[in-house]
Amino acid sequence: MKKIFKLLIGVFAIIPFKGFTQDFTFSQFYEKPLLRNPALAGVFNGDIRVAAAHRSQWGSVTVPFKTTAVSVEYKFPIGSSNDFFTGGLQMSADVAGDIRLKRTQFLPTINYHKSLSGERDEYISVAFMGGFAGNQFDPTKMKLADQWRNGEFNPTNATMQRIDRTGFTYWDAATGISYSNSFGEEGRFYLGGALYHFNKPKVAFNANNDNVFLDERWMINGGLNMRVSDYGKIVAFADYMMQGGHRQLLGGFMYGAELAKYYDDDEPTTLYFGGFVRWGDAVMPMMKLEMKQLSIALSYDVNISKLHVASHWRGGFELTGSFRGFLNTRSSTLDKVRCVRF
DSSP states (O other): OHHHHHHHHHHHHHOOOOOOOOOOOOTTGGGOHHHHOGGGTTOSSSSEEEEEEEEEEOTTTSSOEEEEEEEEEEEEEOTTSSOEEEEEEEEEEEEETTTTEEEEEEEEEEEEEEEOOSSSOOEEEEEEEEEEEEEEOOGGGOOOGGGEETTEEOTTSOOOOOOOOSEEEEEEEEEEEEEEEEETTTEEEEEEEEEEOTTOOBOOSSTTOOSOBOOOEEEEEEEEEEEEETTEEEEEEEEEEEETTEEEEEEEEEEEEEEEOSSTTSOOEEEEEEEEEETTTEEEEEEEEEETTEEEEEEEEEEOSTTHHHHTTEEEEEEEEEEEEOOSSTTOSTTSOOOOOO
16 A cells, blocks of 8 residues: 555656646644635734744655645735735745655735724735745656566666656736624634636646646635633634545634733733544644744644555644734734734
């Protein structure tokens, strides 16, 4: 099973075919809003947010797949109204398997938040994200089918597989819309939808093949934050993704227990614990500690897909961290009606 898995990774990386390419995802997907929907940029309480995530998976099956992402968001008001702009930047790097198939992204984002009510934190947000990305792999690490002879692999065996290039770059673009509102004293929610790769970038390693492209990815997003007791709250998130012939549903919730509050105007130190499900693929228990402007969280994928025979139910760890806060400037949103608090 392990040999077959490694062979498929190597072959699918370079064979020219019209396939169902799909994007990587994080188990703590709610910590990387720009990868979910550009219109979720700035949907937080504060002027600035910096977030990072790193995951390592499939180490029990093959060379671990590793993904790292960093995002920055800066939100500022427009004139004397309650409208806002958010500027953001999403950077990520994904390295997969034996052949070190890499994808890197550098995607600036702009999001406009239109206030729909002067009394509530009700907004509709429209965003655009566009930049460049690149793919590359290490051909010296490949193990192709015609290099296996009499049950043994020899890298010196000739192969009929043609390799035109080992890397390329392309322009990528996405757009999205979201609606956010408040209810009760502290309840908040948002709903959104996004379309990624609407420019259908070509992603063939064979330079003469015009039939391989990155499939459009449609996203539907939801989030909820509500207090359930004097010292506790529930935070829930869900995403539904459609890309090529692939469908994916992610969702779950966390319970946040407030542990301490140093000053009345401070946000309390909160410990979250809960779980999420990537339907048909993994169950992800997680814990998160939020202290004033900083947070750190850890989750683990318990693999429940058909690959569990080879993985022995093991997926991988994921670590995230973020900083968010208000700036002591005239352009701060501190005294404004603010977007949903997440």
